[in-house]
Amino acid sequence: MGHKFTLVLSREITDEEGELLKEAGFSGATFATDTLPTDADVTVTKVDFDDTAAPSLAEAIETALETVKKVPDLTVPGLTVPAVPQPPAAADGDVLVGEVVKEPAGK
Numbered sequence: 001m002g003h004k005f006t007l008v009l010s011r012e013i014t015d016e017e018g019e020l021l022k023e024a025g026f027s028g029a030t031f032a033t034d035t036l037p038t039d040a041d042v043t044v045t046k047v048d049f050d051d052t053a054a055p056s057l058a059e060a061i062e063t064a065l066e067t068v069k070k071v072p073d074l075t076v077p078g079l080t081v082p083a084v085p086q087p088p089a090a091a092d093g094d095v096l097v098g099e100v101v102k103e104p105a106g107k
Contacts, residue, residue, distance in 0.1 A: 002052035003060040008034070008078030009045040009068065017071050021047075025067045028052075036077070044077075057081070 013021070018031055029047045036042040047064075054060035061079065068076055 002050040003054055003057040004048075004050050004082055005057070005061055005064075006049070006078075006080040007047045007064055007068070007076050008036070008080075009047065010075040010077050011045070011073075012043045013045045013071065013074065017074070018045075020071060021067060024070050025063060 012033055013031075022029070026047060026049075028051070029049050032046045032048070034044055034046045036044055049060065049064060051060035051064075054063060061081075065076060068074055
C-alpha cells in the first residue's frame with residue numbers, strides 16, 4: 001500500500017500536458033476531469049496518486065507539487081488526503097509481534 005492523495009489542478013489539462021506530467025513523475029497517477037467544488041462552471045483535472053516509491057506521504061506530495069510546476073500556468077488549488085487508520089494501542093501485557101521462547105534447560 002502506498003501513499004494515497006488527490007491533487008486538483010487549476011484547469012483541465014491537454015493530452016500533451018498529461019503526457020508531460022506522466023513522463024515527469026505522474027506515471028502511476030490516474031487523471032480525471034471534474035469541476036471545482038466551489039464553482040461548478042470551472043472544469044479542472046483531478047489526479048489520484050497511490051505512491052509506493054516515496055518514503056513518506058510528505059515527500060510524495062512535495063514531489064507531485066514540484067512536478068506540476070513543469071507545466072506553465074498550472075497550479076494546485078486543492079489537495080485531499082484520506083484519513084489513515086491507526087493501529088490499536090497495545091495494552092500492558094499484550095504481545096503484538098513475537099514468538100514463544102522455551103525456557104533454557106536446567107531451570
